[in-house]
Amino acid sequence: MVETGWVPQVRVLAHAAVGAFLTHSGWGSTVESLRFGGHPLVMLPFIIDQGLISRVMADKGLGVEVARGDDGSFRGEDVAAAVRRVMAEEEGKVFARNAREMKVALGDGERQDRYVDELAERLRRRRSLR
Incomplete structure (x- = not known):
């Protein structure tokens, strides 16, 4: 199913029928997908920090980035x-x-508080060393 209008993303991501998340790799959407759904990522970054986020997530084994040409273009076949x-x-x-x-790590509020x-x-x- 493809929806082109607004959708309640967190609610959709939390649904058991979702198997993966095709994302632009913005930080908010990436964290929401992992925290609320625990879904692997299919990443198609476009601007600013999205490419870096995508590569870090791929390096952590959380999904794959869509292949692109040298000019940054991609084809439907690449997304598929x-x-x-x-x-x-099997890799999936x-x-x-x-x-x-x-998902477990991001949902652990005590761990997140400890990190902060x-x-x-x-x-x-x-600061005190200065």
């Missing part, structure tokens, strides 16, 4: 190949498992 790789090939099981594991506390403490220590 990436979707097949995530949804139908690894992406799905990694995404489910990331540790960052704040490191910043305070660094």
Whole structure:
């Protein structure tokens, strides 16, 4: 199903029938997909930080980036190949498992709070060294 208007993204991503998420790799959408759905990613970045986010997610085994030509172009066949790789090939099981594991990590509020506390403490220590 393809919807071209607004949809409640978090609600859709949380639905059990969703098998993967085709995303532009914006940070908000990427985290929502992993946190609320635990879905592997098919990534098609377009601007600014999206390419970097896409490559980091691919390096972590959370999905694949759609192949592009040297000029940045892509074809429908490239999108279809990436979707097949995530949804139908054996490798897709690894992406799905990694995404489910990331869902657990992102949904752990205590862990996230601890990370923020540790960052704040490191910043305070660094500031006091000046």
